[in-house]
Amino acid sequence: MNNHPTRRGLLAGGNWIIDHVKLIDAWPPQDALASISSEWSGNGGAPYNVLKNLAKIGAPFPLVAVGLVGDDSDGRAILADCRAHGIDVAQLETTPEAPTSYTDVMTAKSTGRRTFFHQRGANALLGPGQFDFSRTRARLFHLGYLLLLDRLDAAGPDGRPAAADVLSRARAAGLLTSLDCVSENSDRFAAIVNSVLPEVDYFFANDFEAEKVTEIALRRAGEIDASAVACAAQKLIEAGVRQWAILHFPEAVFARSAKGEEIWQPSLRVPAAEIKGAAGAGDALAAGALYGLHEGWPMERCLHLGVCVAAASLSHPTCSEGICPLDECVALANRLGFQVNAFPPRRR
Secondary structure (H helix, E strand, C coil): CCCCCCCCCEEEEECCEEEEEEEECCCCCCCCCCCEEEEEEEEECHHHHHHHHHHHHCCCCCEEEEEEEECCHHHHHHHHHHHHCCCEEEEEEEECCCCCEEEEEEEECCCCCEEEEEECHHHHHCCHHHCCHHHCCCCEEEEEEECCCHHHHCECCCCCEHHHHHHHHHHHCCCEEEEEECCCCCCCHHHHHHHHHHHCCEEEEEHHHHHHHHCCCCEECCEECHHHHHHHHHHHHHCCCCCEEEEEECCEEEEEECCCCEEEEECECCCHHHCCCCCCHHHHHHHHHHHHHHCCCCHHHHHHHHHHHHHHHCCCCCCCCCCCCHHHHHHHHHHHCECCCECCECCC
């Protein structure tokens, strides 16, 4: 899977965030009150979540961070947490120009759904200059979240988002590239995300993001439409994704390759009583899949591990506290089984 078999490790860059997670009884209407029953602070952002999840499942390869944090208590907490999990922070820089980014995550106890209130902070200052691929021998580079990185979202000299240059330089240095974006309710997806896809080997998107990028509705009457999902994935491949487009939603994950391969993997059947929050579930799935991709596994096995790690993440309101060692994640499949109606979802 790599022209440089001696390369090893995963480099992840982008948003470094402290999540302040609050469990509320239900989401209130405008001007009404919701009660907070519990609250936690934890890791947030694609690189932080993916690297910490990989550390917790026991990845046997180097984990390397790149990004910006503020010169404050949250920034120092991020650096200490990474070091405690064996993550190389030599390229995770501290800036005095902005605070560490944070997000207030409101998780409704009644549904497990979450809503985010975000302070961009230091992440807004992260630019192409922070990425020096001559300093790494990593095999994979994971970037996220596009649409939430102001300088990388902005147009570069060639008119494309500056993130395209970063991804292009990563590929030129011998890394395989992986990308995730944020679920922003805007019309910027086509202009920004589509412009960088030709530099991306593996593209991860949830159903909301996939609909925004492709302008294809993936649900009918509330249910996933398998043919629409396949069409959306194919459209992403046609837009330039080099190897695999990976679309995930609560019921399942679907992957389509540039060679035309299609794989459906149902999610685990997690009882509602065991779901404490869905924050970070997409990053947990990506971590499992990237583990397998790094190790050269077939995509079927990558997705299987991905849904197992995602299921583990649901057991705690924060992004990573529910993640357990790899064998324990995989064992969840035997205990819980899979969503039988999601493989493949019913066609209409």
